[in-house]
Amino acid sequence: MIELSEKSILVVGASGNLGRAISENLISNDANVFVAGRDEAKLFDFFGKTSATMIKANLHEETERFSLVEDVVTLDGFVYAAGISALAPVRYLKQSDFESLISLNTLMPLMLVRELLRKKKLRTQSSIVCLSSIAATSGIAGYSAYSGSKAALEASMRCLAIELAPKKIRVNCVSPGMVAGEMSSAYVETTSDQSLESHFEKYPLGLGEPTDIASAVSFLLSDNSRWITGTTIPVDGGYSAR
Amino acid sequence: MKMNLSNFIENFAEAIEDLDENTINPNTQYRKLEQWDSLAVLSVLSMIDLEYGIRLKAEVLRTTATIEDLFALVHSKNSNNP
Numbered sequence: 351m352i353e354l355s356e357k358s359i360l361v362v363g364a365s366g367n368l369g370r371a372i373s374e375n376l377i378s379n380d381a382n383v384f385v386a387g388r389d390e391a392k393l394f395d396f397f398g399k400t401s402a403t404m405i406k407a408n409l410h411e412e413t414e415r416f417s418l419v420e421d422v423v424t425l426d427g428f429v430y431a432a433g434i435s436a437l438a439p440v441r442y443l444k445q446s447d448f449e450s451l452i453s454l455n456t457l458m459p460l461m462l463v464r465e466l467l468r469k470k471k472l473r474t475q476s477s478i479v480c481l482s483s484i485a486a487t488s489g490i491a492g493y494s495a496y497s498g499s500k501a502a503l504e505a506s507m508r509c510l511a512i513e514l515a516p517k518k519i520r521v522n523c524v525s526p527g528m529v530a531g532e533m534s535s536a537y538v539e540t541t542s543d544q545s546l547e548s549h550f551e552k553y554p555l556g557l558g559e560p561t562d563i564a565s566a567v568s569f570l571l572s573d574n575s576r577w578i579t580g581t582t583i584p585v586d587g588g589y590s591a592r
Numbered sequence: 593m594k595m596n597l598s599n600f601i602e603n604f605a606e607a608i609e610d611l612d613e614n615t616i617n618p619n620t621q622y623r624k625l626e627q628w629d630s631l632a633v634l635s636v637l638s639m640i641d642l643e644y645g646i647r648l649k650a651e652v653l654r655t656t657a658t659i660e661d662l663f664a665l666v667h668s669k670n671s672n673n674p
Contacts, residue, residue, distance in 0.1 A: 439631070442607070442638035492634045548630075 363432030365392035371560030455499035511580030527586030554588035618660035
């Protein structure tokens with residue numbers, strides 16, 4: 351068990367598969383958790399019977415981002431688990447899809463951190479964790495836009511780690527491989543069952559679970575990782591070790 | 593976009609690497625083509641999205657056998673969403 355009982359933590363993207371697992375892990379570790387997502391019904395379904403504070407927020411709306419930051423207490427941790435994964439070979443890449451990827455995967459976490467800093471909602475020694483992807487460091491046909499958005503996220507967070515180090519605020523990414531239950535992701539929707547099976551064979555430790563990602567995020571939010579900043583931890587069953 | 597079968601076949605062939613348009617026709621069972629791999633699936637789905645504004649899931653392709661079946665599927669959705 352990781353000690354998080356004195357910590358207030360905001361999870362953005364909590365109505366997604368990984369965001370939910372991360373939030374549930376934090377709740378089970380007695381953290382004071384704020385869960386934010388666009389889908390209010392899902393938030394209520396997932397967290398209605400928990401101690402978490404639910405906040406509906408459409409990140410594309412600046413006013414809703416401002417409200418989200420206003421609605422939380424001063425935080426010890428911020429997790430960005432929102433994201434989309436539109437995939438296409440470049441010759442069929444839609445500019446609007448690329449812009450959406452950059453907006454939600456790269457720009458929004460920075461905009462939220464900006465607002466949290468401006469409103470003094472991040473305590474000294476707090477921890478910021480963003481979900482990246484193994485795609486950020488892999489060359490995969492059809493992934494140029496998505497991989498670019500995640501690689502840019504990792505680069506931004508490295509810079510932010512240096513920028514916020516004087517405040518003892520740590521900034522890291524977790525880079526998940528594909529885990530069970532991600533059946534609504536763009537990858538799965540655009541991939542045949544046969545290709546999925548061959549993809550899963552690339553994980554030496556087999557297919558992971560959302561809780562595997564959540565455990566790593568909780569570690570980075572805890573004081574156990576107090577000397578870790580500016581890095582990305584792959585949690586991928588050995589995929590990136592090949 | 594106004595759809596017709598010959599234009600769809602042309603777009604289909606263009607989407608798949610190393611596929612000669614002259615080797616396929618409306619009755620071609622496209623999922624049995626030797627070039628049909630994971631990138632071909634993604635390319636065809638992306639082509640349909642960009643050219644016809646229809647987002648299909650890979651699993652939907654299993655409901656079609658020939659290129660003409662796929663054309664009919666896209667056409668039906670295209671008609672529903674002018």
